[in-house]
Amino acid sequence: MQKTDADLPVLYSFRRCPYAMRARLALLVSGQRCELREVVLRDKPQAMLDASPKGTVPVLILTDGQVLDESLDIMLWALRQYDPEQWLSPQQGSLEAMLALIAQCDGEFKFHLDRYKYPERYDNVDALEHREAAQGFLLGLEARLGEAAYLFGEHPALADMAIAPFVRQFSQTDLDWFSAQPWPRLRDWLSGIVGAGMFERVMEKYSQWVPGTDGVVFS
Template sequence: MILYSYRRCPYAMRARMTLKYANIEFEHREIELRNKPQSMLLVSPKGTVPVLCMGDEVLDQSVDIMRWAIDQSDPAGWGNVDDAIAQAWIEKNDGPFKALLDQYKYPNRFPELNQEAALEQALQIMLLPMEQSLQATEYLLGDQMTWVDIAIFPFVRQFSMVDVNQFEQLPIPATKRWLAQHLESELFNSVMHKHPVWRD
Protein backbone atom coordinates (compact mmCIF):
# COMPACT_ATOMS: atom_id res chain seq x y z
CA MET A 1 0.00 0.00 0.00
CA ILE A 2 1.44 3.34 -1.10
CA LEU A 3 0.38 6.87 -0.13
CA TYR A 4 1.58 9.81 -2.20
CA SER A 5 1.46 12.79 0.13
CA TYR A 6 2.68 16.32 0.77
CA ARG A 7 3.37 17.25 4.38
CA ARG A 8 1.60 20.62 4.48
CA CYS A 9 -1.38 19.78 2.26
CA PRO A 10 -4.56 19.79 4.38
CA TYR A 11 -6.18 17.12 2.19
CA ALA A 12 -3.18 14.83 2.63
CA MET A 13 -3.06 15.67 6.34
CA ARG A 14 -6.57 14.44 7.01
CA ALA A 15 -5.93 11.27 5.02
CA ARG A 16 -2.72 10.54 6.96
CA MET A 17 -4.45 11.15 10.29
CA THR A 18 -7.25 8.73 9.48
CA LEU A 19 -4.94 6.03 8.15
CA LYS A 20 -2.88 6.37 11.34
CA TYR A 21 -6.02 6.23 13.49
CA ALA A 22 -7.14 3.05 11.70
CA ASN A 23 -3.64 1.59 12.20
CA ILE A 24 -3.18 1.01 8.47
CA GLU A 25 0.42 0.66 7.38
CA PHE A 26 1.56 2.14 4.10
CA GLU A 27 4.64 3.30 2.27
CA HIS A 28 4.81 7.10 2.52
CA ARG A 29 5.96 8.83 -0.66
CA GLU A 30 6.50 12.53 -0.10
CA ILE A 31 6.15 14.45 -3.34
CA GLU A 32 7.53 17.73 -4.58
CA LEU A 33 4.73 19.90 -5.96
CA ARG A 34 6.90 21.33 -8.74
CA ASN A 35 8.26 17.96 -9.74
CA LYS A 36 5.53 15.36 -9.29
CA PRO A 37 6.62 11.75 -9.79
CA GLN A 38 5.52 10.06 -12.99
CA SER A 39 4.43 6.99 -11.06
CA MET A 40 1.83 9.11 -9.25
CA LEU A 41 0.64 10.85 -12.40
CA LEU A 42 0.20 7.50 -14.14
CA VAL A 43 -2.23 6.25 -11.51
CA SER A 44 -3.86 9.64 -10.85
CA PRO A 45 -3.51 12.09 -13.75
CA LYS A 46 -5.13 14.96 -11.83
CA GLY A 47 -1.81 15.34 -10.05
CA THR A 48 -2.99 16.24 -6.55
CA VAL A 49 -2.39 14.49 -3.22
CA PRO A 50 -3.29 12.35 -1.42
CA VAL A 51 -3.26 9.27 -3.63
CA LEU A 52 -3.61 5.86 -2.02
CA CYS A 53 -2.59 2.90 -4.18
CA MET A 54 -3.74 -0.56 -3.14
CA GLY A 55 -2.70 -2.85 -5.96
CA ASP A 56 -5.14 -2.22 -8.80
CA GLU A 57 -7.36 0.04 -6.67
CA VAL A 58 -6.53 3.75 -6.44
CA LEU A 59 -8.22 6.30 -4.19
CA ASP A 60 -7.31 9.89 -5.01
CA GLN A 61 -9.91 11.83 -3.04
CA SER A 62 -9.06 12.45 0.61
CA VAL A 63 -12.60 11.87 1.88
CA ASP A 64 -12.73 8.54 0.03
CA ILE A 65 -9.46 7.53 1.72
CA MET A 66 -10.87 8.54 5.12
CA ARG A 67 -14.09 6.58 4.61
CA TRP A 68 -12.17 3.54 3.35
CA ALA A 69 -9.81 3.60 6.34
CA ILE A 70 -12.68 3.82 8.83
CA ASP A 71 -14.41 0.93 7.08
CA GLN A 72 -11.29 -1.15 7.77
CA SER A 73 -10.93 -0.18 11.44
CA ASP A 74 -12.80 2.29 13.61
CA PRO A 75 -11.69 1.76 17.22
CA ALA A 76 -13.22 4.97 18.65
CA GLY A 77 -16.37 5.11 16.53
CA TRP A 78 -15.38 8.00 14.24
CA GLY A 79 -17.82 6.75 11.64
CA ASN A 80 -20.88 6.83 13.91
CA VAL A 81 -22.35 9.98 12.38
CA ASP A 82 -25.44 11.17 10.59
CA ASP A 83 -24.22 11.00 6.99
CA ALA A 84 -26.35 13.93 5.81
CA ILE A 85 -25.03 16.24 8.56
CA ALA A 86 -21.47 15.05 7.96
CA GLN A 87 -21.79 15.66 4.22
CA ALA A 88 -23.16 19.17 4.79
CA TRP A 89 -20.12 20.10 6.90
CA ILE A 90 -17.69 18.60 4.38
CA GLU A 91 -19.33 20.38 1.43
CA LYS A 92 -19.18 23.70 3.29
CA ASN A 93 -15.53 23.17 4.22
CA ASP A 94 -14.26 21.83 0.90
CA GLY A 95 -16.33 24.28 -1.14
CA PRO A 96 -16.88 27.89 -0.02
CA PHE A 97 -14.58 27.83 3.02
CA LYS A 98 -11.61 26.46 1.05
CA ALA A 99 -12.17 29.13 -1.63
CA LEU A 100 -12.23 31.86 1.01
CA LEU A 101 -9.16 30.37 2.70
CA ASP A 102 -7.24 30.68 -0.58
CA GLN A 103 -8.40 34.28 -1.03
CA TYR A 104 -7.42 35.13 2.54
CA LYS A 105 -4.06 33.34 2.40
CA TYR A 106 -2.97 34.46 -1.08
CA PRO A 107 -4.32 38.02 -1.56
CA ASN A 108 -1.75 38.64 -4.31
CA ARG A 109 -3.45 35.93 -6.39
CA PHE A 110 -6.81 37.65 -6.02
CA PRO A 111 -6.04 41.37 -6.38
CA GLU A 112 -9.67 42.13 -7.20
CA LEU A 113 -10.80 40.68 -3.85
CA ASN A 114 -10.53 42.20 -0.38
CA GLN A 115 -8.70 40.14 2.26
CA GLU A 116 -10.83 41.56 5.08
CA ALA A 117 -13.98 40.69 3.16
CA ALA A 118 -12.72 37.12 2.74
CA LEU A 119 -12.15 36.92 6.50
CA GLU A 120 -15.63 38.18 7.26
CA GLN A 121 -17.24 35.76 4.81
CA ALA A 122 -15.22 32.87 6.25
CA LEU A 123 -16.50 33.80 9.70
CA GLN A 124 -20.12 33.87 8.56
CA ILE A 125 -19.98 30.75 6.40
CA MET A 126 -17.80 28.45 8.51
CA LEU A 127 -16.16 29.70 11.69
CA LEU A 128 -19.24 31.10 13.46
CA PRO A 129 -21.38 28.02 12.65
CA MET A 130 -18.52 25.91 14.02
CA GLU A 131 -18.41 28.10 17.12
CA GLN A 132 -22.14 27.60 17.66
CA SER A 133 -21.74 23.81 17.48
CA LEU A 134 -18.63 23.76 19.66
CA GLN A 135 -20.26 25.95 22.33
CA ALA A 136 -22.89 23.23 22.69
CA THR A 137 -20.75 20.08 22.36
CA GLU A 138 -17.07 19.21 22.57
CA TYR A 139 -16.85 18.24 18.89
CA LEU A 140 -18.64 19.32 15.75
CA LEU A 141 -21.16 16.48 15.71
CA GLY A 142 -21.51 15.87 19.44
CA ASP A 143 -19.44 14.94 22.47
CA GLN A 144 -17.44 12.33 20.57
CA MET A 145 -14.78 13.03 17.98
CA THR A 146 -15.67 11.93 14.47
CA TRP A 147 -13.99 11.86 11.08
CA VAL A 148 -15.66 15.21 10.32
CA ASP A 149 -13.54 16.96 12.98
CA ILE A 150 -10.42 15.45 11.44
CA ALA A 151 -11.53 16.38 7.91
CA ILE A 152 -12.05 20.05 8.80
CA PHE A 153 -9.25 20.63 11.31
CA PRO A 154 -6.34 20.98 8.80
CA PHE A 155 -8.17 23.75 6.96
CA VAL A 156 -8.96 25.72 10.13
CA ARG A 157 -5.32 25.22 11.14
CA GLN A 158 -4.18 26.70 7.84
CA PHE A 159 -6.62 29.59 8.20
CA SER A 160 -5.38 30.36 11.72
CA MET A 161 -1.78 30.55 10.52
CA VAL A 162 -2.32 33.25 7.88
CA ASP A 163 -2.39 36.02 10.50
CA VAL A 164 -2.02 34.59 14.00
CA ASN A 165 -2.75 37.89 15.77
CA GLN A 166 -5.87 38.49 13.72
CA PHE A 167 -7.11 34.95 14.35
CA GLU A 168 -6.54 35.35 18.11
CA GLN A 169 -8.85 38.37 18.09
CA LEU A 170 -11.77 36.53 16.47
CA PRO A 171 -14.78 35.90 18.76
CA ILE A 172 -14.60 32.10 18.53
CA PRO A 173 -13.19 30.80 21.85
CA ALA A 174 -14.67 27.29 21.58
CA THR A 175 -13.29 26.89 18.06
CA LYS A 176 -9.86 27.98 19.25
CA ARG A 177 -9.99 25.40 22.07
CA TRP A 178 -11.02 22.72 19.56
CA LEU A 179 -8.17 23.73 17.25
CA ALA A 180 -5.61 23.72 20.08
CA GLN A 181 -6.74 20.25 21.15
CA HIS A 182 -6.07 18.90 17.66
CA LEU A 183 -2.76 20.75 17.31
CA GLU A 184 -1.52 19.24 20.58
CA SER A 185 -2.80 15.74 19.86
CA GLU A 186 -0.48 12.80 19.52
CA LEU A 187 -2.32 11.76 16.37
CA PHE A 188 -1.67 15.03 14.53
CA ASN A 189 1.94 15.27 15.60
CA SER A 190 2.60 11.65 14.65
CA VAL A 191 1.73 12.34 10.99
CA MET A 192 3.70 15.58 10.68
CA HIS A 193 7.22 14.17 10.67
CA LYS A 194 9.33 15.36 7.76
CA HIS A 195 10.01 12.82 5.05
CA PRO A 196 12.63 13.14 2.32
CA VAL A 197 11.21 13.74 -1.14
CA TRP A 198 10.54 10.43 -2.86
CA ARG A 199 11.96 10.00 -6.38
CA ASP A 200 10.83 7.58 -9.07
Protein backbone atom coordinates in the same frame (compact mmCIF):
# COMPACT_ATOMS: atom_id res chain seq x y z
CA MET B 1 13.27 4.58 8.33
CA GLN B 2 11.77 1.19 7.57
CA LYS B 3 11.92 -0.46 4.20
CA THR B 4 8.56 -0.81 2.59
CA ASP B 5 6.60 -3.95 1.93
CA ALA B 6 5.72 -4.43 -1.75
CA ASP B 7 2.22 -5.49 -0.71
CA LEU B 8 1.40 -2.18 0.98
CA PRO B 9 -0.83 0.49 -0.54
CA VAL B 10 1.12 3.51 -1.77
CA LEU B 11 0.24 6.99 -0.50
CA TYR B 12 1.49 10.07 -2.33
CA SER B 13 1.35 12.89 0.20
CA PHE B 14 2.56 16.41 0.92
CA ARG B 15 3.07 17.23 4.58
CA ARG B 16 1.52 20.71 4.63
CA CYS B 17 -1.50 20.02 2.42
CA PRO B 18 -4.67 19.95 4.56
CA TYR B 19 -6.27 17.37 2.27
CA ALA B 20 -3.28 15.08 2.76
CA MET B 21 -3.32 15.75 6.51
CA ARG B 22 -6.84 14.48 6.92
CA ALA B 23 -6.15 11.42 4.80
CA ARG B 24 -3.13 10.59 6.97
CA LEU B 25 -5.19 11.08 10.13
CA ALA B 26 -7.73 8.49 9.01
CA LEU B 27 -5.06 6.04 7.85
CA LEU B 28 -3.29 6.39 11.19
CA VAL B 29 -6.31 5.96 13.45
CA SER B 30 -7.52 2.98 11.43
CA GLY B 31 -4.11 1.30 11.54
CA GLN B 32 -3.85 1.05 7.75
CA ARG B 33 -0.17 0.68 6.91
CA CYS B 34 1.00 2.16 3.65
CA GLU B 35 4.12 3.24 1.83
CA LEU B 36 4.21 7.02 2.16
CA ARG B 37 5.91 8.88 -0.67
CA GLU B 38 6.45 12.54 0.21
CA VAL B 39 5.88 14.76 -2.84
CA VAL B 40 7.27 18.19 -3.65
CA LEU B 41 4.45 19.84 -5.58
CA ARG B 42 6.73 21.67 -8.00
CA ASP B 43 8.41 18.36 -8.84
CA LYS B 44 5.62 15.80 -9.00
CA PRO B 45 6.76 12.24 -9.72
CA GLN B 46 5.60 10.73 -12.97
CA ALA B 47 4.35 7.62 -11.17
CA MET B 48 1.86 9.75 -9.25
CA LEU B 49 0.73 11.55 -12.40
CA ASP B 50 0.30 8.21 -14.17
CA ALA B 51 -1.98 7.04 -11.36
CA SER B 52 -3.88 10.32 -11.04
CA PRO B 53 -3.43 12.77 -13.95
CA LYS B 54 -5.04 15.65 -12.02
CA GLY B 55 -1.79 15.88 -10.10
CA THR B 56 -3.07 16.70 -6.62
CA VAL B 57 -2.40 14.98 -3.31
CA PRO B 58 -3.28 12.78 -1.60
CA VAL B 59 -3.33 9.78 -3.92
CA LEU B 60 -3.71 6.29 -2.47
CA ILE B 61 -3.02 3.31 -4.72
CA LEU B 62 -4.47 0.15 -3.22
CA THR B 63 -2.84 -3.23 -3.62
CA ASP B 64 -5.46 -4.27 -6.18
CA GLY B 65 -4.57 -1.26 -8.33
CA GLN B 66 -7.59 0.86 -7.39
CA VAL B 67 -6.72 4.56 -7.14
CA LEU B 68 -8.31 6.88 -4.58
CA ASP B 69 -7.39 10.48 -5.32
CA GLU B 70 -9.91 12.35 -3.17
CA SER B 71 -8.99 12.83 0.47
CA LEU B 72 -12.47 12.14 1.78
CA ASP B 73 -12.63 8.88 -0.19
CA ILE B 74 -9.35 7.84 1.42
CA MET B 75 -10.71 8.66 4.87
CA LEU B 76 -13.89 6.68 4.29
CA TRP B 77 -12.00 3.72 2.81
CA ALA B 78 -9.63 3.55 5.77
CA LEU B 79 -12.32 3.90 8.41
CA ARG B 80 -14.52 1.30 6.76
CA GLN B 81 -11.64 -1.15 7.15
CA TYR B 82 -11.34 -0.41 10.87
CA ASP B 83 -12.83 2.41 12.92
CA PRO B 84 -11.68 1.95 16.53
CA GLU B 85 -12.57 5.50 17.57
CA GLN B 86 -15.99 5.38 15.91
CA TRP B 87 -15.31 8.37 13.65
CA LEU B 88 -18.06 7.22 11.31
CA SER B 89 -20.60 6.86 14.14
CA PRO B 90 -20.87 10.21 15.92
CA GLN B 91 -22.62 10.55 19.26
CA GLN B 92 -24.86 13.24 17.82
CA GLY B 93 -26.19 13.46 14.29
CA SER B 94 -25.27 11.06 11.54
CA LEU B 95 -22.64 10.28 8.94
CA GLU B 96 -24.75 12.11 6.37
CA ALA B 97 -24.85 15.22 8.57
CA MET B 98 -21.08 15.09 8.97
CA LEU B 99 -20.58 14.76 5.23
CA ALA B 100 -22.83 17.78 4.67
CA LEU B 101 -20.75 19.90 7.05
CA ILE B 102 -17.53 18.71 5.41
CA ALA B 103 -18.98 19.70 2.03
CA GLN B 104 -19.49 23.24 3.35
CA CYS B 105 -15.87 23.30 4.43
CA ASP B 106 -14.60 21.98 1.12
CA GLY B 107 -16.83 24.30 -0.86
CA GLU B 108 -17.53 27.86 0.19
CA PHE B 109 -15.09 27.99 3.12
CA LYS B 110 -12.19 26.61 1.08
CA PHE B 111 -12.99 29.06 -1.72
CA HIS B 112 -12.57 32.02 0.65
CA LEU B 113 -9.65 30.44 2.51
CA ASP B 114 -7.61 30.14 -0.70
CA ARG B 115 -8.19 33.78 -1.59
CA TYR B 116 -7.43 34.95 1.94
CA LYS B 117 -4.22 32.97 2.27
CA TYR B 118 -2.98 33.21 -1.33
CA PRO B 119 -4.45 36.42 -2.83
CA GLU B 120 -1.49 36.72 -5.21
CA ARG B 121 -2.70 33.64 -7.05
CA TYR B 122 -5.94 35.31 -8.16
CA ASP B 123 -6.88 38.38 -10.13
CA ASN B 124 -8.54 41.35 -8.42
CA VAL B 125 -8.80 39.69 -5.01
CA ASP B 126 -9.06 41.49 -1.67
CA ALA B 127 -7.78 39.06 0.95
CA LEU B 128 -9.58 40.78 3.82
CA GLU B 129 -12.93 40.57 2.04
CA HIS B 130 -12.49 36.82 1.75
CA ARG B 131 -11.39 36.57 5.38
CA GLU B 132 -14.64 38.26 6.37
CA ALA B 133 -16.68 36.01 4.08
CA ALA B 134 -15.08 32.90 5.60
CA GLN B 135 -16.13 33.86 9.10
CA GLY B 136 -19.70 32.67 8.62
CA PHE B 137 -18.56 29.06 8.48
CA LEU B 138 -16.32 29.50 11.53
CA LEU B 139 -19.09 31.13 13.54
CA GLY B 140 -21.26 28.15 12.70
CA LEU B 141 -18.60 25.84 14.10
CA GLU B 142 -18.35 28.00 17.23
CA ALA B 143 -22.10 27.64 17.72
CA ARG B 144 -21.96 23.85 17.32
CA LEU B 145 -19.14 23.67 19.83
CA GLY B 146 -21.37 25.41 22.36
CA GLU B 147 -23.35 22.16 22.53
CA ALA B 148 -20.49 19.66 22.87
CA ALA B 149 -16.71 19.48 22.97
CA TYR B 150 -16.57 18.35 19.33
CA LEU B 151 -18.70 19.02 16.30
CA PHE B 152 -20.92 15.95 16.72
CA GLY B 153 -20.55 14.99 20.36
CA GLU B 154 -18.09 14.66 23.19
CA HIS B 155 -15.54 12.73 21.14
CA PRO B 156 -13.81 13.50 17.84
CA ALA B 157 -15.41 12.11 14.70
CA LEU B 158 -14.93 12.27 10.94
CA ALA B 159 -16.10 15.88 10.64
CA ASP B 160 -13.65 17.15 13.25
CA MET B 161 -10.67 15.49 11.62
CA ALA B 162 -11.67 16.40 8.07
CA ILE B 163 -12.29 20.08 8.89
CA ALA B 164 -9.58 20.87 11.47
CA PRO B 165 -6.67 20.97 8.96
CA PHE B 166 -8.43 23.72 7.01
CA VAL B 167 -9.30 25.76 10.12
CA ARG B 168 -5.65 25.36 11.15
CA GLN B 169 -4.55 26.75 7.79
CA PHE B 170 -6.94 29.68 8.16
CA SER B 171 -5.72 30.41 11.70
CA GLN B 172 -2.07 30.44 10.70
CA THR B 173 -2.58 33.03 7.99
CA ASP B 174 -2.77 35.73 10.70
CA LEU B 175 -2.54 34.04 14.07
CA ASP B 176 -2.74 37.27 16.10
CA TRP B 177 -5.97 38.26 14.38
CA PHE B 178 -7.42 34.76 14.73
CA SER B 179 -6.58 34.67 18.44
CA ALA B 180 -8.44 37.95 19.02
CA GLN B 181 -11.74 36.80 17.47
CA PRO B 182 -14.83 35.90 19.52
CA TRP B 183 -14.67 32.15 19.04
CA PRO B 184 -13.00 30.70 22.16
CA ARG B 185 -14.61 27.29 21.74
CA LEU B 186 -13.30 27.02 18.19
CA ARG B 187 -9.78 27.88 19.34
CA ASP B 188 -9.94 25.31 22.15
CA TRP B 189 -11.27 22.68 19.75
CA LEU B 190 -8.53 23.37 17.23
CA SER B 191 -5.80 23.42 19.88
CA GLY B 192 -7.00 20.11 21.27
CA ILE B 193 -6.83 18.42 17.88
CA VAL B 194 -3.54 19.83 16.57
CA GLY B 195 -1.88 19.44 19.96
CA ALA B 196 -2.71 15.74 20.24
CA GLY B 197 -0.15 13.04 19.64
CA MET B 198 -2.03 11.74 16.62
CA PHE B 199 -1.78 15.05 14.80
CA GLU B 200 1.88 15.36 15.69
CA ARG B 201 2.45 11.92 14.17
CA VAL B 202 0.89 12.82 10.86
CA MET B 203 2.95 16.02 10.74
CA GLU B 204 6.31 14.29 10.98
CA LYS B 205 8.73 15.48 8.31
CA TYR B 206 9.94 13.18 5.55
CA SER B 207 12.39 13.72 2.73
CA GLN B 208 11.15 13.98 -0.82
CA TRP B 209 10.55 10.55 -2.30
CA VAL B 210 12.94 9.65 -5.10
CA PRO B 211 11.65 7.25 -7.77
CA GLY B 212 13.31 3.87 -7.54
CA THR B 213 13.75 4.08 -3.76
CA ASP B 214 11.64 2.86 -0.86
CA GLY B 215 9.13 5.18 0.72
CA VAL B 216 8.41 5.29 4.44
CA VAL B 217 6.18 2.77 6.18
CA PHE B 218 3.43 4.93 7.59
CA SER B 219 1.29 3.41 10.32
